[in-house]
Amino acid sequence: MDDFELEIKRDFLQEAKDLLQSVEQSFLELERDPTNQELINSIFRFAHSLKGTSRAVGFGQIAELTHSAENLLIEIKNGKIHVTQAIVSILLTFNDKVSEMIEGLVDNLDAVFNVNELVFELERISNNEPPLGGSIAVPSVEAFPVDPAVLMTPPPSDDSKWEEEEAAVIDPQPLTATAPVVDELEVPVPPPAQAAPPAMEKAAPIKKERKDDETLRVSLNRLEKLNDLVGELVILKALVENSLDSMGEHKTSRSLGKLCKEIQDLSISLRMVPVGPTFQKMTRVVRDTSALLEKKVELRVIGEDTEIDKTVLESLGDPLVHIIRNAIDHGVETPQERTAAGKAEAGVVELMAFHEGNFLVIQITDDGKGIDANRLIEKAKKKRIIAESANLTEQQGIELIFHPGFSTKDQVSEVSGRGVGMDVVKTNIEALGGEVKVRSRVGGGSCFRLMLPLTLAIIEGMLIQTGADNYVIPKGQVQEIIKLNEKDITRITGRVPYITLRNEIIPLFYLQGDFGNVKRPEANVAVIVTQGDVTYAVGITDVLRQLQVVVKPATKEMAGQTGVMGTTILGNGKPAIIIDLLNLYMKRVKKEATGLKSAAA
Amino acid sequence: MGTTKNHSSTDASRFMEFSLGGESFAVDLLLVKEVITPPEMTPIPKSAAHVSGLINLRGLVLTVIDARKLLGIQPEKATTENAVIIFDLGERLVGVIVDSIQKVLHVPVENVKPVPDADAATPYMKGIIQFDNKLTMLIDPEILLAGTPSAKHRAA
Numbered sequence: 001m002d003d004f005e006l007e008i009k010r011d012f013l014q015e016a017k018d019l020l021q022s023v024e025q026s027f028l029e030l031e032r033d034p035t036n037q038e039l040i041n042s043i044f045r046f047a048h049s050l051k052g053t054s055r056a057v058g059f060g061q062i063a064e065l066t067h068s069a070e071n072l073l074i075e076i077k078n079g080k081i082h083v084t085q086a087i088v089s090i091l092l093t094f095n096d097k098v099s100e101m102i103e104g105l106v107d108n109l110d111a112v113f114n115v116n117e118l119v120f121e122l123e124r125i126s127n128n129e130p131p132l133g134g135s136i137a138v139p140s141v142e143a144f145p146v147d148p149a150v151l152m153t154p155p156p157s158d159d160s161k162w163e164e165e166e167a168a169v170i171d172p173q174p175l176t177a178t179a180p181v182v183d184e185l186e187v188p189v190p191p192p193a194q195a196a197p198p199a200m201e202k203a204a205p206i207k208k209e210r211k212d213d214e215t216l217r218v219s220l221n222r223l224e225k226l227n228d229l230v231g232e233l234v235i236l237k238a239l240v241e242n243s244l245d246s247m248g249e250h251k252t253s254r255s256l257g258k259l260c261k262e263i264q265d266l267s268i269s270l271r272m273v274p275v276g277p278t279f280q281k282m283t284r285v286v287r288d289t290s291a292l293l294e295k296k297v298e299l300r301v302i303g304e305d306t307e308i309d310k311t312v313l314e315s316l317g318d319p320l321v322h323i324i325r326n327a328i329d330h331g332v333e334t335p336q337e338r339t340a341a342g343k344a345e346a347g348v349v350e351l352m353a354f355h356e357g358n359f360l361v362i363q364i365t366d367d368g369k370g371i372d373a374n375r376l377i378e379k380a381k382k383k384r385i386i387a388e389s390a391n392l393t394e395q396q397g398i399e400l401i402f403h404p405g406f407s408t409k410d411q412v413s414e415v416s417g418r419g420v421g422m423d424v425v426k427t428n429i430e431a432l433g434g435e436v437k438v439r440s441r442v443g444g445g446s447c448f449r450l451m452l453p454l455t456l457a458i459i460e461g462m463l464i465q466t467g468a469d470n471y472v473i474p475k476g477q478v479q480e481i482i483k484l485n486e487k488d489i490t491r492i493t494g495r496v497p498y499i500t501l502r503n504e505i506i507p508l509f510y511l512q513g514d515f516g517n518v519k520r521p522e523a524n525v526a527v528i529v530t531q532g533d534v535t536y537a538v539g540i541t542d543v544l545r546q547l548q549v550v551v552k553p554a555t556k557e558m559a560g561q562t563g564v565m566g567t568t569i570l571g572n573g574k575p576a577i578i579i580d581l582l583n584l585y586m587k588r589v590k591k592e593a594t595g596l597k598s599a600a601a
Numbered sequence: 602m603g604t605t606k607n608h609s610s611t612d613a614s615r616f617m618e619f620s621l622g623g624e625s626f627a628v629d630l631l632l633v634k635e636v637i638t639p640p641e642m643t644p645i646p647k648s649a650a651h652v653s654g655l656i657n658l659r660g661l662v663l664t665v666i667d668a669r670k671l672l673g674i675q676p677e678k679a680t681t682e683n684a685v686i687i688f689d690l691g692e693r694l695v696g697v698i699v700d701s702i703q704k705v706l707h708v709p710v711e712n713v714k715p716v717p718d719a720d721a722a723t724p725y726m727k728g729i730i731q732f733d734n735k736l737t738m739l740i741d742p743e744i745l746l747a748g749t750p751s752a753k754h755r756a757a
Contacts, residue, residue, distance in 0.1 A: 228660030469644065516646040556693040557652065557664035558645060567655060567662040575643045575655040575662045 005058075009109055012057045013102050019046060020099050021277065027091045028283045034083035043091075044073045050098075062101055065115045068122035069094045075126050085291075090125060092284070094118060220310065223270050227457065230267045231550050234260055235573050271311075271457060275353045275362070276304035278317055282351055285321050289328045296335050296346035297328050303353035308360045309455035312432055316362070316452070319425040323364050323448050324349060326421065331368030331446055341443065343367065359434075360454050365447040371440035373397030398440050402426045432456070433476060459551055461578065463544040463570070464527070466511045467518060472549050472568055472578045479528040479535070481543055484508075496588075499537055501528065508537045509585055515563055529581050536589045538581055547571075551578060614710060616730065618703040618737055619686065622674035625737045626699075627706060627730055632742055634689040636702055638681075639665075656696060658687065665696035666746060676700075688742045695746055708732050713739060 023046050030039055047070045055063035069091065075081040097118050104111040237260045244253035279301045290297040308316075332338075332347030339345055350365040373394040380386045380400050392400075404423040426436050433453045440446040453459065453476075460475040482501070489508060491497045496507045506528070510521035523539025549568040554577075558564055563584030570576050616627040642654030642665060651670035655662050665685055669676040682701035687694055713728045725745035730737040 232660040469646070552662050555655065555662060555664040555695075557666075557695065558648075561645075561647065569657050569660065569662065573657055574641060575657045577643070577645065577655070 006109075009057050009059075009105075012053055012059070013106050016050065016054070016062075016102055017099070019050070020095055020102070021281070024092065024095050024284060025280050027088055027095060028287060030083055030091075031085060031088040031287070037077075040073070040077050040083075044070070044077050047073055059101075059105065061113055061115055062098060065094065065098065065101075065119055065122075068119045068126070072122050072126040075128075081125070081128065087125070090121060094122065218270075220271075223267075226267050226270070227550065228552070230264050231569060234264055235569065235571065238571065268455065268457060269307075271309050271455065272307040273310050273313060274305050274307050275313060275316075275360075278313055278320065279304050279351055279353070281317065282320060282324055285324050286328065286349060289325050290332075293329060294334065295328060295332050297332055298346050298348050300348060300350045301352075302350065306353040306355060306360060307454075308353075308452065309457060311456055312360075312452055312454075315428060315432055316450075319428050319450070320351075320362070320364070322421055322425050323450075324351070327364060327366040327368065327446065327448075331366040331370070333369050337369075341369075355454070356451075359451045362450040362452065363447060364450075365445065367445040370442040370444050371398045371401065371438070371446055372442055373400075373440075376400045398438055401438065402436070433459070433474070457551060458548055459578075460546065461549045461568075462546050463576075464511075464540050465542045465544055466523075466540040467516060467521075469516065470544065470570075470576055471511075471515075472547070472570075472576050473527065473581055474565065474578065475546060477529055477531075477581050479530040482526050482528060482537075484523050484526045484537075484539055499526065501535075501537070504535065506535045506537050507589060508539055509588070510539045511579075512539075512541070515579060515584065527581070529585070531582050531586065534586075534589050536585060538585070549576075549578065613707055614713065616706040616708060616737075616739065617686070618706050619684070619699040620701050620703055621669050621672065621699055622676065623700075624674065625703065625735070627737045627739050628686070628688075628742050629739075630705060632688050632690065634687040634694060637685050637687065637696075639683050639685050639698060653698060656685070658694070658696075661694065663687070663694050663696050665698060667698045668745075669698070669700070671745070688746070690743050690746070695742075697742065697746070706730065706732060706737070 023043060026039055026043050026046075030036065030043065033039065047066055051063050051066040051070055054060075054066065072081070072087075072091075076083060076087070081087065097113075097115065101111070101113050101115075104113065237256060241253045241257060244250075244256070282301075283299055286297055286299040327349050328347070332349070333341065333343075335345045338347065348367050350363070352363045352365070354361055354363075373392075374397065377386070377390075377392050377397045377400065380403065381388050381390070385400070385403055386392065401422045402425075429436050429450055429452065433456065435451040437449040437451070438446065439449070461472040462475050462478060464471055464473055484499070488499050489497050490499070496509065498505050499508050500506075508523075508526060510518075510523055512518040512521035512523070521539070522541070524541055525543060526537040526539050527543075528535065528537050547570075549570075551566045552568055554561070554564045554566050558567075563579050563581070565578040565580035565583070568576050568578055615630040617630050617633050618625055618627045620626070637658070640656050642656055644654045645652055645664070651667050653665040653667045656665050667676070668674075680701070683698065684702050685696045685698050686702070687696050708730055712731050714731055715728055716723075716726045717729075725741050726738060727741040727744075728739040730739050
């Protein structure tokens with residue numbers, strides 16, 4: 001295979017992957033709005049071009065499979081077959097199969113797949129033959145009720161849609177100002193304005209075509225390189241500014257400063273992508289999960305244009321899927337239960353993204369039955385996760401769901417509840433420097449709030465001094481800073497010393513000794529770090545100042561060194577190590593904590 | 602650097618020659634990204650003695666290794682001749698401090714001799730360059746630096 005052929009094949013796979021993702025949304029949209037001719041046309045166009053291109057680049061199996069899907073779509077287009085949930089299911093199966101094939105081809109361009117069953121099934125349905133009920137699982141749930149309001153909404157003309165799109169692009173953070181801040185969760189009342197999602201809002205493939213014209217694929221490596229260089233530019237700028245100022249060139253110096261700031265902001269923003277595509281994938285999760293559980297669930301998505309660092313977004317998919325599945329499985333009741341409780345038959349899961357300070361908040365709210373703290377506590381005691389005598393508040397009870405190996409559903413279900421889950425979600429989010437919070441009310445529903453740093457590339461840090469060395473620590477890990485007097489330190493031979501902070505006994509570690517080779521470490525100041533229910537103090541020489549730092553990877557030679565989060569370059573151009581205090585001390589603290597309690601008792 | 606006489610470039614290789622404690626060493630020139638004067642370095646705590654620290658190379662943070670300490674050669678006093686060779690080892694860049702850079706050698710392939718068996722214990726020795734009535738140790742920086750994790754705990 002020559003280079004050219006290889007290249008067009010790779011290009012095709014990448015493009016097809018993106019297209020499949022957006023067409024999946026169209027399939028789901030079709031389920032809600034089965035008579036939308038424009039939508040059907042756009043899906044048909046997609047299938048047609050997929051067939052043509054895949055054949056042209058030499059992926060005959062994709063072409064063959066798409067050909068039979070296209071046949072089915074022709075029948076739908078001509079009104080001979082009506083769109084039902086079963087039809088959408090088979091189309092989604094087709095979509096999954098092609099995605100799977102593309103993944104396989106990315107790894108091995110000569111991969112061969114078994115498409116016969118699906119081709120057969122597609123052909124059979126196209127010919128309007130009754131289903132055999134064989135290999136292809138079509139969830140036997142009655143079709144989702146189609147909201148009459150949706151059907152009656154006249155599809156907006158193409159022009160108005162473009163305007164909407166443009167507006168969204170011009171205003172980069174439309175949600176920052178208006179996003180509701182739900183700290184205390186009341187009963188999650190769905191905003192009435194959102195009741196009928198306009199069907200045309202997400203004619204994804206059509207929009208996509210236009211967007212693609214205006215974007216350019218750039219490798220993340222090159223962006224990172226750009227960020228590095230811009231960082232250097234900013235350091236040099238500081239020097240140049242000084243000499244310009246001393247020469248009396250204040251105006252030039254100011255212009256230079258402004259320009260550099262703008263370039264820096266821009267280069268950072270290049271890594272930011274909207275959460276929309278990730279949110280859209282959840283539509284499918286909701287559909288499949290609710291169909292499987294025979295529940296009716298409506299997904300509402302708010303704030304799709306909110307932007308976040310690409311690397312953060314990538315690690316967000318799995319936690320989101322998990323929380324949403326949980327919300328449907330454990331939260332939302334069956335239609336019968338809901339009717340009995342005086343709720344609407346269909347449950348609502350709301351997925352909302354907005355900015356709050358330097359964080360992106362993603363809130364997953366359901367209006368299901370909520371989390372029964374008492375049941376959780378009871379269960380935790382039975383499982384000996386907590387002591388029989390433990391006296392937990394309701395909130396503490398709710399937070400037991402994050403405990404490893406905890407599953408509340410009495411029967412382990414296919415969807416969620418394998419006992420691994422929420423604790424993994426919590427760990428994953430915390431690994432990103434984020435936080436998970438949960439609020440819930442029995443009968444009222446639950447709300448999971450994920451707070452994520454907008455970017456992993458820049459963090460708020462503190463420049464600290466310990467001995468002769470300077471380090472950066474992430475500000476997020478610092479609970480408070482206290483002055484350390486020798487008389488407040490209690491030393492026990494063979495143990496870590498401890499201090500008493502507001503009647504709480506906490507271990508004290510010396511950074512100089514643990515992240516250095518100093519035998520007799522000293523400290524004037526202690527940084528208090530809290531993680532979960534563990535608190536400890538880290539003794540350092542001084543806190544110099546707060547600063548924003550660009551996080552760079554640790555060098556390969558430092559790999560595996562405990563407590564290193566990364567490196568950065570300070571304003572004076574010198575490299576500095578960013579210390580992860582949690583990583584450095586967590587294991588030791590846990591060991592000490594048990595010892596301290598017995599020592600104090 | 603005029604050492605290329607009598608040889609066409611097709612059957613010759615180029616090496617960078619540098620000195621450590623009075624001895625001559627050479628590395629494949631293609632692995633050298635650049636040579637800089639030693640900048641100020643940030644020490645890495647808990648690192649081995651041969652790790653000098655971190656430097657900022659135009660926005661990239663790199664580790665610098667002291668080749669003299671790594672090879673157990675008595676370091677000479679710091680002079681203005683001291684240099685840091687930045688090696689591009691594919692997946693990473695590493696800096697190595699040397700006493701001084703000598704020259705670029707343009708050597709016919711047949712002048713690069715295999716290492717005598719007696720030196721098999723030092724796998725980073727790739728060969729011996731016989732040139733201008735002088736022997737120069739050819740070092741493979743990839744092997745030399747791969748076997749030297751900077752953090753003590755890994756060496757332990």
